[in-house]
Amino acid sequence: QVQLVDSGGGLAQPGESLRLSCTASGRIFSSFGIGWFRQAPGKEREFVAAIRWSGDYKLDSDSVKGRFTISRDSAKNTVFLQMVSLKPDDTAVYYCAASTYWSGRSYDREFDYWGQGTQVTVSS
Secondary structure, X not given: OOEEEXXXXXXXXXXXXXXXXXXXXXXXXXXXXXXXXXXXXOOOOEEEEEEEXXXXXXXXXXXXXXXXXXEEEXXXXXXXXXEOOOOHHHOEEEXXXXXXXXXXXXXXXXXXEEOOOEEEEEOO
8 A cells, every 4th residue: 555645735926936745655666657647626637747666767748848847756755746937727736646557658547546635826
């Protein structure tokens, strides 16, 4: 069993930065993929980015490419999402998620474990 605790959301102005953290407890293997999804009010959940725990593969969505960077600190069992140049369209609840045997794709059905979510609001 894996538990995920995500944090770091808040209020930012357009153009500002935030960093989200996702700390995992339990047994994490190199095959795991840990990433982020987001859901804005009235919209479907959307893939943002994910990284294989081995560190050899990352995937970003086109909507955040070049602005968001996912990384992991294996010693701390933590995955980070550094978000820069934030836009109002980035406003959403961001959920950390983990996939036991991640194929490297963006399908949420592959992710077995979910954090509680952290709110990101981008507004002037």
